[in-house]
Amino acid sequence: MEQFGVLTLGSRLKRISDDLFSEVQSIYLQCDIPISSTYFPILRLLQHVGELSVVEIAEQLRLSHPAVSKQVTKMAKEYLVEKTLDSQDQRRSLLKLSEHGIQAMQRVEPILEEMKVVIENMTNFSSNHFMEGLSELEKQLFNGGLANKVMDRLGGITIVPLAKKHEQAFYDLNMAWLKRYFPNQIAEKDHKLLRHPQREIIDKGGRVWVAIRKTPTFDSVVGVIAFVPSHDTSSSNKHSGEVCKLAVAEHCQGKGVAQRLLTQVYEFAGQNHLTKLTLETASCLTAARRLYDKNGFVEKPFPFPSPYERADVYMEKSLGDHI
Known part of the structure; x- marks a missing residue:
């Protein structure tokens, strides 16, 4: 019409x-x-x-x-x-x-x-x-x-490992976030990781989790996050990894989904005796920065050039033996 x-x-x-x-x-x-x-x-x-x-x-x-x-x-x-x-x-x-x-x-x-x-x-x-x-x-x-x-906001959310049926949602949520904030800075690496999470992340020792509201007929995916292990064999980095590809559906923001996804990464890190988590973000993303600050991530100089033009902040979180 x-x-x-x-x-x-x-x-x-x-x-x-x-x-x-x-x-x-x-x-x-x-x-x-x-x-x-x-x-x-x-x-x-x-x-x-x-x-x-x-x-x-x-x-x-x-x-x-x-x-x-x-x-x-x-x-x-x-x-x-x-x-x-x-x-x-x-x-x-x-x-x-x-x-x-x-x-x-x-x-x-x-x-x-x-x-x-x-x-x-x-x-x-x-x-x-x-x-x-x-x-x-x-x-x-x-x-x-x-x-x-509305039901996504009202319903109970469960964090589960990525399955084949969730892969499109993993791509869609992250791509929606990129197009909203950085439409002209979407890198080739973004497409590779988002299109092939099994091959590019999980098969290389990483993990991907999704936040879902489960219904009798489908999983409504409202958030995603990935963990990529460090392949640096130096003593300071061999027990570390990067938190990346954290995205929450716009209609579910403010419901604590991002925090629950981060907590899942911490639990995984504790089970695998990791001592450090890292991430890259952008200074213009104030809400994300508040979340990372609240979770104990500390800004430090980039140890290496970022593959992402949009990333101008590097952060680390020391885990120690308390997880």
């Missing part, structure tokens, strides 16, 4: 609306929330205001009276709202949340918080042209899957 421009604006907005309602309903079903996604505006209004008439609800939400009346009837049958009489006018009925409705809205609150993060991330694009912004929003919604992204 994009090719027809503003003439299909209504249809495109309707398609976005239908998709959002469907995705939110999927989230509610997976989380066993006993409400319909279409009920939310009315339930939220009653949660904030208290008691209102159908006419007042329609006015405040700018919906038609029949549409509100129809929704309210359904919600009453599902025991989410209940009617009371206005104490000052016994002819006037008011609606309020039932105890069941109050509990349902309390249960949905943490889901709404995660949904807000994902939707804000989807709409965080710069455009001075409304139709361009609309196209970007459609791309985010229809290609990303709101429900899966």
